[in-house]
Amino acid sequence: xxxxxxxxEELLEKYxxxxxxxxxxxxxTFPRYFTDGxxxxxxHAALKDWEREGFITLVWxxxxxxxxxxxxxxxxxKAELLYEKLSRQKPQEKEEHYRKLWANLNxxxxxxxxxxxxxxxxxxxxxxAEIIVAxxxxxxxxxxxxxxxxxSQRYLGDSKLFLKVERKVAALLQKYYFKDIEVSGEAxxxxxxxxxxxxxxxxxxxxxxxxxxxxxxxLKGLNYDVAFPAGLALQLxxxxxxxxxxxxxxxxxxxxxxxxxxxxxxxxxxxxxxxKMERKFLRKIYDYxxxxxxxxxxxxxxxxxxxxxxxxxxxxxxxxxxxxPLWMDLDTLLKYKERGMKLSESYRxxxxxALEDPVYQDFRTVIEMMLALNIRLEQEAIEL
Numbered sequence: 001x002x003x004x005x006x007x008x009e010e011l012l013e014k015y016x017x018x019x020x021x022x023x024x025x026x027x028x029t030f031p032r033y034f035t036d037g038x039x040x041x042x043x044h045a046a047l048k049d050w051e052r053e054g055f056i057t058l059v060w061x062x063x064x065x066x067x068x069x070x071x072x073x074x075x076x077x078k079a080e081l082l083y084e085k086l087s088r089q090k091p092q093e094k095e096e097h098y099r100k101l102w103a104n105l106n107x108x109x110x111x112x113x114x115x116x117x118x119x120x121x122x123x124x125x126x127x128x129a130e131i132i133v134a135x136x137x138x139x140x141x142x143x144x145x146x147x148x149x150x151x152s153q154r155y156l157g158d159s160k161l162f163l164k165v166e167r168k169v170a171a172l173l174q175k176y177y178f179k180d181i182e183v184s185g186e187a188x189x190x191x192x193x194x195x196x197x198x199x200x201x202x203x204x205x206x207x208x209x210x211x212x213x214x215x216x217x218x219l220k221g222l223n224y225d226v227a228f229p230a231g232l233a234l235q236l237x238x239x240x241x242x243x244x245x246x247x248x249x250x251x252x253x254x255x256x257x258x259x260x261x262x263x264x265x266x267x268x269x270x271x272x273x274x275x276k277m278e279r280k281f282l283r284k285i286y287d288y289x290x291x292x293x294x295x296x297x298x299x300x301x302x303x304x305x306x307x308x309x310x311x312x313x314x315x316x317x318x319x320x321x322x323x324x325p326l327w328m329d330l331d332t333l334l335k336y337k338e339r340g341m342k343l344s345e346s347y348r349x350x351x352x353x354a355l356e357d358p359v360y361q362d363f364r365t366v367i368e369m370m371l372a373l374n375i376r377l378e379q380e381a382i383e384l
Contacts, residue, residue: 003030004046008086011056011074016091021074033069047072055082098123104133112140115176128165135162135169139192145230145277151194180359181310181317187273201233201281202226204259205266208240223263225256230277238288241266243296246285247326248274250302250311254379258301261384270300274315286321299326304333305376306350309363330365333377340375347376 007023015021025033032039044066050056055078061068074082083090089097102119106112115136126132138155146154152162170188177191186196204225209217212235219226220242228236243266249255255269266285270278282298289296300315300323302308308328316323333340343351351367354360360367370376 001042001046003032003043004050005086007047007072008050008055008074008082009088011072012079012082012086012088015074015076015079021076021079022071024071025069044069054078055085094125095123098125098129101129101133104130104137106137106140109140111177112136115172126168128168131156131161131165132169132172135165136172139169139173139189139194142193145193145195145199147198148189148194148196178314180357181314182306183273183310183314185272187275190275191273193276199230199275199277200227201230201277202255202269203228203267203281204263206242206264207238207266207285210237210239211235221263223260225259225267225269233277233281236281236284238284241285241288241294241296245297245299246282247299247301248278248282248315248323249379250300250308251379254301254382257384270311270315273311274318279315279319282319282321286319298323300324300328301326301379302328303376303378304328304366304370305378306347306354308379309354309360313359325362327379327382328363328366330369332382333366333369333373333375336377336381337373337375339381340373340377343370343374343376348374 010023011021014023023029027034030043033043034040047056047058047069051058054075057073057075059070059073060066061070080090082088099120102116102123105116105119107116123129134156138151142151148162149159153159156162166189170184173188173191174183178188183191189195190199202225204219204222206220208220211217211232216239217226244264246266246268247258247262248268248270249258250270250272252269252271255267258265259267268278268282274282285296286298288294298321300312302311302325312323312325312328315321348371351371355364355367
């Protein structure tokens, strides 16, 4: 009987966890027991068979023997034999099984090797471990932009299988790859080139680009942006650069606002966390300027909130470029405080925690004022 087997499995789970191996027969866990007489009789008969063999003890309600169960107890001395009866792996066997699965993780890059090392010491018990390992290995090797479903078909043999483990993989990436910078949503996998939709590089400013075939594209004086598909953007070279500074912008509305107001700057739209394509292109600009002795400042303009701070820190860390925050300071917060959005209690707790983290040292004064005023500020509130 399926329900009895499930009950025995749950007793063994409690036994494995060091909890008291006892299950109460209640209406919320066994509703049919209290409404279906035929089910109740079959349930009793099956449990009594297991009791006769010494695996369990049935405890009945007072004056209701053979009629109404109170709870079922596992007899610990019979636990080892019960594993065999149920064809269930013992804890040590289960641990070794998962350890072997996680051992298939690649040793490099460093973050994946770190994850593998931890899993070999204390493996994560997950029925999807084999799929998760395949996804992590594929992500670490991927160097192209690829839609999620195509990625799933190519590496897992099923266009929908990736969706099954997406959240689990994202949690591991947050811990081992992104670490102290909180990243969420599409940004987690776009970091590895796996996207929902094709990614474009949005660029404006006094820049001349060279196509792979040698043709030149002059953005000077356009006063609007141009978008290049990721594959082409990575092949473009900088032919000439006369911008006063380079500015990356978090949100689209603010990006267009900035492009109109500061045509002398080179401006890139990020739309959140900078993916590999944006970061590589920014390095091209930085290296071009560095090799020619050009002194160009690099800025990032984002929301005055944790998301904006994290995007800035991630951009600075992953590009190796000495970015500075733009309009993400105390003066800007105070100037537009009337347009600030109120903080929830859970958000206040996150900000308070951030104050204790040295990663946010550059924003410490701003965070303190955000808490004092109980606001955060989106960049759309700022007038140029």
